Amino acid sequence: MVDDDVGRESDDASRERAADTDAVDAVTPSSYLLVVLGAGSYLLLMANWFALAAFLDPIADGLGLSDTQSGALVGAVPLTYVPLSLLSGLVLDRIGARRGIAISVGIFGVAQLLRSATGDFAGMLATTVLFAVGATGITFGLPKLVASIFPSRLLGTMSTVYILGSYAGTAAAYSVGRAILGPALGGWRPTFRALGAAALAFLAVWVPVALWHGRRHGTPYGGDGESAFSLASLRTDVARVFSHRVMRLLVVVGTAYLLLGHSLQGWLPTLAGSRGVSPEVAATVATLFVVGQAVGTVVVPPVSDRLGRRRDGVVACGLAAVAGVVALAFVGDAVGAGAAALVAGSGVGGVSPLVRAIPTEIEDIGPALTATAVSLIFAVGELGGFFGPFLVGGLRDLTGSFLPGLAVLAVGALAMVAAGLRLPEI
Structure with a gap:
């Protein structure tokens, strides 16, 4: 009887704690x-x-x-x-x-x-x-x-x-x-x-x-702090973001994401056209990459929220990108290229919200330094966004083939997987 009372008290306490959490996490329309x-x-x-x-x-x-x-x-x-x-x-x-x-x-x-x-x-x-x-x-x-x-x-x-x-x-x-x-x-x-x-x-x-x-x-969850525009304050914030191990891993993920996104969006119509398809079909292949991005964006982050598994989401997106890029290297028809573009796009689109959301959940970063943290990812990552399309085109000029450029993109996707595996669960 005593055990039942204790169990009921424990259940009541759990419900009260859950109610308190829901109250704290309440979001206004x-x-x-x-x-x-x-x-x-x-x-x-x-x-x-x-x-x-x-x-x-x-x-x-x-x-x-x-x-x-x-x-x-x-x-x-x-x-x-x-x-x-x-x-x-x-x-x-x-x-x-x-x-x-x-x-x-x-x-x-x-x-x-x-x-x-x-x-x-x-x-x-x-x-x-x-x-x-x-x-x-x-x-x-x-x-x-x-x-x-x-x-x-x-x-x-x-x-x-x-x-x-x-x-x-x-x-x-x-x-x-x-x-x-x-x-x-x-x-x-x-x-x-x-x-x-x-x-x-x-x-x-x-x-x-x-x-x-x-x-x-x-700002119920923080973020609009009282930091001044002093040089010391700016230097302190930059140092906190740069020195964080998780942020360094996210920079790798972000660079790979921008490398893949810019390269595939820019070169897919030409790549598909090189397989002998019409310009209209080549444009459809490129469109399927964008559709894949939208699907990944809609599916991956909410699932990650529900399961509380950011790391698994990044790794899954990286694997999808690897599979899509490798498939693009070997498929020879429009249907296969479209399917590969769809898979690659789902990986690129799925990781896009995660690289923006994860910094907020990192200890010592949080809402107060979210903009600085995300800006670091893009400051470095856009180098990948710029050099990715350049390398794909340059390697094609040198070799007459898209395969070397796709190999570079596959390595980028593998780097996303490797960095994702090293991320802690936040």
Whole structure:
């Protein structure tokens, strides 16, 4: 009888502790709304970003650009991330995500308007670099926003929300910007103006909602600290992030992720075309890679949240990427290439939210240094994003085959697996 009473008391205590945890982890509906709006900022960013690639041919003709100059413009934004990312993250950790996102949208919206009016390569390059300044604030501000207003059990799921916004924006640049707005408005200049104006109009929604949410709910999980812009404070934050072993492993994962993502997205149509398929089928193969990314983004982070297994999620994504890249090296038909692209995309897409969510859960990093931590991953990782496509193309020039380049990508995917296996369960 005594044992039954003890058991009942133990059950009651467990239920009380669970209730207390649920109360602490309660999330207001407006926080979900804010992240959905944040996804809208990412959609607008990517629609404006990839409008350049979508209209590259008429822009090059209109401005008299060489192929080298066109390539420099396409690569200018990711390359700007390398020197700028860490500074952007440090600033965001001090001014807060809500304010940082607003400033960033304003910067890239104005930059897009300026790009619509440029008349030569120098002007387009300068305004594209300015655009990149705003882009970094969205890339690192959204992980910080989620870390500040959501408990760790929801970080992966909520990261999925804004990353899906980025995929929608990339698709919109081609399907809406190039295919609809371009013909309707009369070319790339008015389309750029319309996209830039849409970004600035978004601020009329974001600013009042973010201000209201900030006053009413603050940052329940931390993140908007009182760190000053002093050199000592900046140096301390950088040292904390750089010296952490888990962060070094995540830098490897992030570099592999960007290496694979940029390389496959850029070269898949050409790779598929080299197998003798039509341009339409080659475009479908490339589209299946994007579909795979969306599937991985939707599936992997929520499962990781539910199981509490971040490490297993990273390893599984790395293995999927390895399998997809190896299959691309050996399949000879469109169906096989499409299936391989789908598998590789699921690995790349699945790990994308994880590299943004995991830093928040690391001891000594947390919400307060989330932007700095994610910016470190991208500062180094974008080197992989830049050199990956370069190596695939360069090795093909040297050998006449995509196999050496795919071997490089497979090694990158294996590095993701190896780093993932060494991650502790957080």
